[in-house]
Amino acid sequence: MKAIIVEDEVLARQELAYLIRTHSSIEIEEEFEDGLDALKYLQSHEVDVLFLDINVPSIDGVLLAQNISKFQVKPYIVFTTAYKEHAAEAFEIEAFDYILKPYSESRISSMLAKLEAAYRQQQQPVQEESKPAIRKVNLWKNEKIIVVDSDDIYYASAQEKTTEVITQAETYTMNVSISEFHTRLPGESFYRCHRSYLVNLSKIREIIPWFNNTYLLKLTDLDVEIPVSRSKAKEFKQLMRI
Numbered sequence: 515m516k517a518i519i520v521e522d523e524v525l526a527r528q529e530l531a532y533l534i535r536t537h538s539s540i541e542i543e544e545e546f547e548d549g550l551d552a553l554k555y556l557q558s559h560e561v562d563v564l565f566l567d568i569n570v571p572s573i574d575g576v577l578l579a580q581n582i583s584k585f586q587v588k589p590y591i592v593f594t595t596a597y598k599e600h601a602a603e604a605f606e607i608e609a610f611d612y613i614l615k616p617y618s619e620s621r622i623s624s625m626l627a628k629l630e631a632a633y634r635q636q637q638q639p640v641q642e643e644s645k646p647a648i649r650k651v652n653l654w655k656n657e658k659i660i661v662v663d664s665d666d667i668y669y670a671s672a673q674e675k676t677t678e679v680i681t682q683a684e685t686y687t688m689n690v691s692i693s694e695f696h697t698r699l700p701g702e703s704f705y706r707c708h709r710s711y712l713v714n715l716s717k718i719r720e721i722i723p724w725f726n727n728t729y730l731l732k733l734t735d736l737d738v739e740i741p742v743s744r745s746k747a748k749e750f751k752q753l754m755r756i
Contacts, residue, residue, distance in 0.1 A: 515540045515562040515633050518555065520578070521594065522547040522570045529617060530565060530594065537619075538626040549573030553581055556589075562633060563590040563610070568597070579607045590629060649700050653679055653686035660686065664699050668733050669740055670712040682735050707731065707750060708743040721754065 517540050521527040527545055534540050543561060546552040550572035556564075564582065568575035579591050590610040598614065610632070611625045649664045662681065670679045672692040679686040679695070688695055696704065696712055707713050713731060720732035722739075729742040729750065742750050750756075 516543050517563040517565060518543055518561050519545045519565045520549060520552045520570055521567040533619060533622045537623040538630055549578045553578055560587055561589050565592050565594060568593055568595040583607060651698055654688060655686050668714055668717045668736055670695055672710040707746050708741050711740050713740050
């Protein structure tokens with residue numbers, strides 16, 4: 515897990531960082547004294563958990579948490595404060611926990627164990643859902659039908675009236691358009707990056723910025739460069755989180 519700490523008291527921040535590192539495997543990416551600086555960081559960086567003091571400069575912890583609640587990907591929020599009266603307001607924002615100062619090491623340790631367990635449980639279905647679907651595909655070679663796993667296909671390229679399908683070891687010719695061939699593949703695994711190219715996302719090894727805000731893709735095991743067209747560049751950036 516990746517985390518940031520937002521705390522304007524130096525000693526409290528140092529103590530909390532020490533306890534997190536001692537009692538968990540959570541990586542502290544950054545530490546902030548100011549709520550606005552933390553918000554700016556979170557607008558361009560994803561973290562899994564935010565340890566947030568309620569009384570911080572510029573934007574207080576509650577207001578910062580309200581802004582974060584509008585994010586598409588929301589980190590866990592653990593509030594830290596010396597004041598019990600903020601507890602109800604904190605849990606209205608669906609905070610994971612609310613820790614009072616001065617810190618109790620046993621309380622922090624217990625919270626961190628529950629936090630990591632919740633994170634693992636949350637990630638498990640995501641990992642299973644994100645596994646590429648493997649579908650059998652019929653390809654033609656020397657007037658024979660060869661049945662291959664879709665994941666063995668690296669890319670396909672449109673020719674005049676046919677589509678060439680490339681695996682690590684073979685090139686196959688299909689008497690269908692590249693659009694038609696795309697419908698035979700798992701949509702979550704294959705991306706139409708150019709009007710003439712279809713690429714297996716799991717085979718991309720390197721993304722090279724090119725002219726006019728386009729890209730070239732290098733694939734694992736093959737000496738080939740696949741273009742990403744200008745019309746697809748924005749969508750591709752979002753897909754690959756560039």
